Amino acid sequence: AQSVTQLDSHVSVSEGTPVLLRCNYSSSYSPSLFWYVQHPNKGLQLLLKYTSAATLVKGINGFEAEFKKSETSFHLTKPSAHMSDAAEYFCVVSASGGSYIPTFGRGTSLIVHP
Amino acid sequence: DAGITQSPRHKVTETGTPVTLRCHQTENHRYMYWYRQDPGHGLRLIHYSYGVKDTDKGEVSDGYSVSRSKTEDFLLTLESATSSQTSVYFCAITPGTYNEQFFGPGTRLTVL
Numbered sequence: 001a002q003s004v005t006q007l008d009s010h011v012s013v014s015e016g017t018p019v020l021l022r023c024n025y026s027s028s029y030s031p032s033l034f035w036y037v038q039h040p041n042k043g044l045q046l047l048l049k050y051t052s053a054a055t056l057v058k059g060i061n062g063f064e065a066e067f068k069k070s071e072t073s074f075h076l077t078k079p080s081a082h083m084s085d086a087a088e089y090f091c092v093v094s095a096s097g098g099s100y101i102p103t104f105g106r107g108t109s110l111i112v113h114p
Numbered sequence: 115d116a117g118i119t120q121s122p123r124h125k126v127t128e129t130g131t132p133v134t135l136r137c138h139q140t141e142n143h144r145y146m147y148w149y150r151q152d153p154g155h156g157l158r159l160i161h162y163s164y165g166v167k168d169t170d171k172g173e174v175s176d177g178y179s180v181s182r183s184k185t186e187d188f189l190l191t192l193e194s195a196t197s198s199q200t201s202v203y204f205c206a207i208t209p210g211t212y213n214e215q216f217f218g219p220g221t222r223l224t225v226l
Contacts, residue, residue, distance in 0.1 A: 043204060101162060
């Protein structure tokens with residue numbers, strides 16, 4: 001069994017300030033973890049992924065995430081927010097053990113103020 | 115460009131009519147998925163396929179059926195559309211469990 005919880009439905013930041021989007025997961029098997037971004041009226045795009053290599057994963061557009069097994073977390077961060085970062089972000093867990101169904105979090109809406 | 119298209123991109127239909135949405139991939143990936151996206155619910159899995167003629171239900175499969183007669187095409191059918199099926203539908207593909215999914219551009223369906 002697997003699940004993912006995005007701890008905030010909305011996060012509001014000012015342009016130039018750090019971004020933190022929180023994600024906790026549970027999985028009976030060694031998981032793969034993903035962050036996707038969805039801009040308004042667009043499809044989902046992969047930001048970054050963790051697949052049991054380095055625990056600190058760097059993605060596109062300056063985003064990174066750290067896999068912490070002891071905390072079952074995979075939080076997404078960015079040092080300095082840009083207006084173009086305003087979007088919906090989804091954390092996803094996918095694991096082996098016979099299930100080929102990724103599990104999505106409900107999403108976090110990132111709002112960036114000028 | 116992950117080589118995945120959806121058609122139609124927009125559709126307005128009336129309650130009780132049948133509707134078929136098409137997902138087409140050029141990547142020859144084994145796994146294909148249909149999701150619906152609604153405010154406050156994120157993406158919810160409707161059906162998925164793990165090969166030609168191999169499909170299974172997701173968490174919100176009631177009122178939907180699927181078919182996959184070729185690797186590249188995955189069809190989603192609403193046999194008798196209802197207003198509760200008004201949503202944005204996304205198709206996704208992936209080569210395997212540890213791999214990321216690639217998403218289509220979405221189909222916006224309105225059932226009046």
